[in-house]
Amino acid sequence: MAMIQKGTRKIELLDNSPIKEKCMELDVPFGCQSGLCGTCKIDILEGAENLDRLTPEEVDMGDRDKNHRLACQARIKSGLVIIRPEGER
Numbered sequence: 001m002a003m004i005q006k007g008t009r010k011i012e013l014l015d016n017s018p019i020k021e022k023c024m025e026l027d028v029p030f031g032c033q034s035g036l037c038g039t040c041k042i043d044i045l046e047g048a049e050n051l052d053r054l055t056p057e058e059v060d061m062g063d064r065d066k067n068h069r070l071a072c073q074a075r076i077k078s079g080l081v082i083i084r085p086e087g088e089r
């Protein structure tokens with residue numbers, strides 16, 4: 001089982017699935033949804049190891065690493081990942 005948490009809200013999702021739709025439910029802001037605009041940048045506060053490796057779109061953005069992801073691109077493997085939109089710092 002996989003879980004995304006933002007603040008006090010937690011949402012369950014399937015193992016090995018994209019996190020995009022659940023992040024939308026958690027009010028992460030989105031723009032292009034294709035890895036180009038950076039609107040969906042999130043910090044990974046806990047559980048970075050539970051996300052799949054960076055996608056080519058994230059690598060191309062240049063400032064992404066395992067603790068700084070794109071919510072429209074990242075996939076979860078399993079377990080808990082705690083996120084915070086970069087604009088909420």
Ligand code: FES
Pocket residue numbers: 029030031032033034035036037038039040041070071072073
């Ligand atoms: S919404 Fe544009 S990069 Fe994710």
